[in-house]
Amino acid sequence: MYQTTLGEDELYHCPFEGGHQCKHKPTKLKCNYDKYVDSHLRPFKCKNAACSGARFSSTTCLLRHEREAHGMHGHGSKPHLCIFPGCxxxxxxxxxxxxxxxxxxxxxxxxxxxxxxxxxxxxxxxxxxxxxxxxxxxxxx
Ligand SMILES: [Zn+2]
Ligand SMILES: [Zn+2]
Ligand SMILES: [Zn+2]
Incomplete structure (x- = not known):
């Protein structure tokens, strides 16, 4: 869907180049280019080292991942609360x-x-x- 844009300078240009979110320099490496695209499409990155930079398209996805994979967000490692009030x-x-x-x-x-x-x-x-x-x-x- 995002076509690789190999410029006249034979470098890969980020398809979002020129956008205010984009600080990517043209690169020779396709793998760098892929990272560029990824960082635009899925800008939310898991900060947990164990995940080596798993990325998500929205904060909701990221938060859910952090909660499920790392037990984060206020509930410590025990995120499953009893549904009975008073318990x-x-x-x-x-x-x-x-x-x-x-x-x-x-x-x-x-x-x-x-x-x-x-x-x-x-x-x-x-x-x-x-x-x-x-x-x-x-x-x-
Ligand atoms: Zn970019
Ligand atoms: Zn993670
Ligand atoms: Zn209970």
């Missing part, structure tokens, strides 16, 4: 490192099944500390 595991920083752990917790502690989201009544009824949670009845259809 000590619903507090940022006290969640679970893996989704699996979270669901395991919610199943054991809150009698939560993955099939259905808890109802309002259940949410307000299941405060933390309630060991021996009752089986929920098949009341509502």
């Amino acid at each position: 000590e595991r619903a507090v940022p920083g006290k969640g679970f490192p893996r989704r699996y752990n979270l669901f395991d917790h919610m199943r054991r502690v809150h009698n939560y099944t993955r099939r259905a989201l808890p109802s309002e009544a259940e949410l307000s009824g299941s405060r933390a500390g309630g060991k021996g949670a009752r089986r929920k009845r098949k009341a509502l259809g």
Whole structure:
């Protein structure tokens, strides 16, 4: 889609050359040229060394990547918080490192099944500390 622009000087010119975002000098190397294009199309770069500069087209993508790959953005390494208000595991920083752990917790502690989201009544009824949670009845259809 972006045609390689090999100039008369036999250098690769960034297709965005002249744009206010572009500070790329014409290069002899195709691989440099590719980096130029990439940096325009996906300007958001992961700063984590482990990723060796993974790039993303939007901050949303980058943030999601950072959260999922590096557990960043305020939740430490435990980004999966319990969805039940009042539960000590619903507090940022006290969640679970893996989704699996979270669901395991919610199943054991809150009698939560993955099939259905808890109802309002259940949410307000299941405060933390309630060991021996009752089986929920098949009341509502
Ligand atoms: Zn450029
Ligand atoms: Zn990364
Ligand atoms: Zn919980």
